Amino acid sequence: MANRIDHLGIAVRSLAEAEPLFRTLLGQECMGHEEVASEGVRVAFFQLGEARVELLEPMSSESPLHKSLEKRGPGIHHVALQVDDVPAEVARLKAAGLTFVGEAPRPGAGGCQVAFIHPKSAGGILVELSDGAHGGA
Ligand code: ZN
Secondary structure, eight states, rough: OOOEEEEEEOOSSSSSHHHHHHHHHTTSSEEEEEEEGTTTTTEEEEEETEEEEEEEEESSSTTTHHHHHHHOOOOOOOOEESSSSHHHHHHHHHHTTTTTTEEEEOOOTTOEEEEEEEEGTTTOOOOOEEEESBBOO
């Protein structure tokens, strides 16, 4: 079961260029930065109540996010749902016929477990499952 939206992942070409816009838009300062080497991204996050907005910048042209930006440009990249038990949810959804991107679950930022449901299985939306241990990407 999904409990709440953990964060929105927003693809940007450059954190340095996008952060001022989101500081203005959200009326607050960025809460921190993180590198998630496993996903090839640098993250800047803003806290919005229980949820966060995460700006994602590709670390290199090898990053899957780089390819996504080439194809679709900047914008909403994924929606992350907070679940209590990522492996259990992955098993439940796999049994229901949904497919995942890459290895699922896998370690995300901040010691949490994450899994990405393929957009073809989720109404065209890349959905991340996270245990919400304040990581992700
Ligand atoms: Zn994420």
